[in-house]
Amino acid sequence: MENIGKVSHWVFHLGDTRLVVNSTTLMMTWVVIGLVLAFALIATRGRAMVPGPWQQLAEFLVQWFRELVRDALGEAYEERYFTLICGMFIFLLLCNWVGVLPGLEEPTKDINTTLGLGIMGFIIAHGTAIKVKGLKQYLKEYFEPMFFLMPLNVVGEVAKVISISFRLFGNIIGGSIIIVVVTHLVYGLLLPPFLYGFFGLFVGTVQAFVFTMLTLVYISVQIR
Amino acid sequence: MAVEISGADIVRAAAMLGAGIAMGIGAFGPGLGEGIVAGKACEAIGRNPREAGLLTRTMLVGQAVAESTGIYSLVVALLLIFVV
Numbered sequence: 001m002e003n004i005g006k007v008s009h010w011v012f013h014l015g016d017t018r019l020v021v022n023s024t025t026l027m028m029t030w031v032v033i034g035l036v037l038a039f040a041l042i043a044t045r046g047r048a049m050v051p052g053p054w055q056q057l058a059e060f061l062v063q064w065f066r067e068l069v070r071d072a073l074g075e076a077y078e079e080r081y082f083t084l085i086c087g088m089f090i091f092l093l094l095c096n097w098v099g100v101l102p103g104l105e106e107p108t109k110d111i112n113t114t115l116g117l118g119i120m121g122f123i124i125a126h127g128t129a130i131k132v133k134g135l136k137q138y139l140k141e142y143f144e145p146m147f148f149l150m151p152l153n154v155v156g157e158v159a160k161v162i163s164i165s166f167r168l169f170g171n172i173i174g175g176s177i178i179i180v181v182v183t184h185l186v187y188g189l190l191l192p193p194f195l196y197g198f199f200g201l202f203v204g205t206v207q208a209f210v211f212t213m214l215t216l217v218y219i220s221v222q223i224r
Numbered sequence: 225m226a227v228e229i230s231g232a233d234i235v236r237a238a239a240m241l242g243a244g245i246a247m248g249i250g251a252f253g254p255g256l257g258e259g260i261v262a263g264k265a266c267e268a269i270g271r272n273p274r275e276a277g278l279l280t281r282t283m284l285v286g287q288a289v290a291e292s293t294g295i296y297s298l299v300v301a302l303l304l305i306f307v308v
Contacts, residue, residue: 004306163292163296166292166295166296166299167288167289167291167292167295169299170292170295170296170298170299171291171295173299173302174295174298174299174302177302206284206285206288207288209284209285210285210288210289213285214289
């Protein structure tokens with residue numbers, strides 16, 4: 001209960017500059033990467049026409065997201081962005097679920113993770129826009145309805161990154177704090193499994209899906 | 225023996241009060257928004273029960289997006305509590 005506000009740091013001294021790194025987030029991100037790789041290996045190891053449970057799960061995810069990406073981006077760009085979207089969803093899903101395991105914390109509890117993913121999505125969306133529409137058309141679109149609306153359009157684009165990152169960050173850290181506080185109040189009786197079930201699994205899944213879908217929508221808006 | 229309250233305590237008290245107000249008012253918007261989303265989803269499912277799965281999924285996404293302003297006020301409240 002008392003270590004809610006505490007964050008453990010690693011400090012690296014590169015010459016005169018101090019590099020401060022959030023150690024919990026780094027370690028937990030490596031744990032999640034390991035889990036994603038393990039899931040991939042298990043799902044694709046015994047590939048057979050009659051799929052085993054893990055292979056069925058993997059096939060379901062792949063087919064579902066291929067369908068979503070094809071609807072949003074059309075045939076031409078589906079192949080290029082499908083792996084990004086499906087990989088992002090699986091990573092975020094396991095990120096949000098890993099907090100349920102005892103002793104582990106969600107990497108998305110740290111603003112650096114979510115803001116990093118948000119900025120990555122922003123760069124991908126705008127990089128595609130520039131490549132597809134060409135720089136001149138891309139810049140012209142900021143002056144679209146009326147020329148004096150340019151600042152508004154620019155702020156609107158940046159606001160998307162902030163809103164998508166803080167939504168995921170706020171949901172996960174809010175959920176984890178509520179879990180810690182209520183478990184402390186109830187002395188760990190009866191409630192924690194339901195709290196973990198709701199805040200860890202349900203909210204985690206919904207937020208991972210929302211983050212991925214919005215990234216996909218931001219890319220498709222830029223392409224069309 | 226009157227215990228005088230120094231500046232730091234006033235700042236701390238104001239931060240806590242601000243966090244409470246932020247969360248209180250911040251809960252109003254999402255409650256309204258999610259209610260409207262859920263209501264419209266129920267109507268749509270009533271009209272076309274075969275699409276219940278897709279409608280439920282879309283409703284959840286819509287509610288999560290409507291909830292984001294409440295989450296921003298939660299982040300502000302957390303900052304006020306833990307940082308100030």
